[in-house]
Amino acid sequence: MRKTLKTRAAAGAAVLALTAAPSFAAGGGVGVIDHDWSFEGPFGTFDKAELQRGWQVYSQVCSSCHSMEYLHYRDLSDPNGPALPPEQVKAMAAEFEVEVGPDSEGEMFTRPAILSDKLAKPFPNKEAAMSANGGAYPPDLTLITKARTGYTGIIKQMMEGTGGVEYVYSLMLGYTEEPPEGFDVGDLSYNKYFPGHLIAMGQPLYGDDVEYQDGTEATIEQQAHDLVAFLAWAAEPQMVERKQAGLRNIILLIIFGALVWYSNKKLWKPIKEGGEA
Numbered sequence: 001m002r003k004t005l006k007t008r009a010a011a012g013a014a015v016l017a018l019t020a021a022p023s024f025a026a027g028g029g030v031g032v033i034d035h036d037w038s039f040e041g042p043f044g045t046f047d048k049a050e051l052q053r054g055w056q057v058y059s060q061v062c063s064s065c066h067s068m069e070y071l072h073y074r075d076l077s078d079p080n081g082p083a084l085p086p087e088q089v090k091a092m093a094a095e096f097e098v099e100v101g102p103d104s105e106g107e108m109f110t111r112p113a114i115l116s117d118k119l120a121k122p123f124p125n126k127e128a129a130m131s132a133n134g135g136a137y138p139p140d141l142t143l144i145t146k147a148r149t150g151y152t153g154i155i156k157q158m159m160e161g162t163g164g165v166e167y168v169y170s171l172m173l174g175y176t177e178e179p180p181e182g183f184d185v186g187d188l189s190y191n192k193y194f195p196g197h198l199i200a201m202g203q204p205l206y207g208d209d210v211e212y213q214d215g216t217e218a219t220i221e222q223q224a225h226d227l228v229a230f231l232a233w234a235a236e237p238q239m240v241e242r243k244q245a246g247l248r249n250i251i252l253l254i255i256f257g258a259l260v261w262y263s264n265k266k267l268w269k270p271i272k273e274g275g276e277a
């Protein structure tokens, strides 16, 4: 008896320890900047204006090195996403050439991109991307906020996510001109939040890298915030629907639970009172 109690206490403590585990990201062991997002928590949603600005940052700064190969141009018109007018996206897509085919003679050919095409990639393949970046591979960014996550504990995870968005946000703001003593940077850059600190990507954002169409001031923090919101949407475009479906199901469960409880009470009432059923 005593033993079981002890084991249970130990199990309880283990669960507590798990839920209270501090957040970490990308296995780097360096804390990240805690930041608030409109899409956090059970009621969180994406902010269209933010996503549109984030797309501007990605397309004008990051897309020269990083692909987002799971996104199609038409996705940019998603009403739960950036909701850009299809006409505008069509015109944007037409500025890029994509390779398609084969034609009737078996040859591949290029044509301007259309809405159903995937976003144009900066490099045709991984080897070309690496050779242009000194041997380092700029990863595809479509799922990057999901790929760089850590376990943050059950409750924190539900309220604030798994840390991927905070990590990418921190990475954007983590460059320092002067590395701490003892770091031989060489061709690389020092980044406070990158695991190991030496990263082959030069600082991509400084502030005023883009001129926002909606007139928002393009500070480095604002650009990092908008960009990461855009990446979070790209990694999970159905997030809002998922949360709404979850809430609907919980409400239904509560209603059904109340009905079952009430019928149970009513059915047993005569028996409990000692009469015949």
Ligand code: HEC
Pocket: 026, 057, 058, 061, 062, 063, 064, 065, 066, 133, 136, 137, 138, 139, 144, 148, 168, 171, 198, 199, 200, 201, 202, 204, 205, 227
């Ligand atoms: C000049 C090319 C270039 C540009 C522009 C660029 N990157 Fe990178 N990026 C790289 C390279 C190269 C790496 C790989 C770094 C490494 O492995 O050391 C990288 C890595 C990354 C990573 C992964 C870090 C990790 O944890 O592994 C993220 C996230 C990232 N970049 C985001 C961005 C964003 C967002 C932008 C635009 C604001 C951007 N990059 C602009 C070249 C670039």
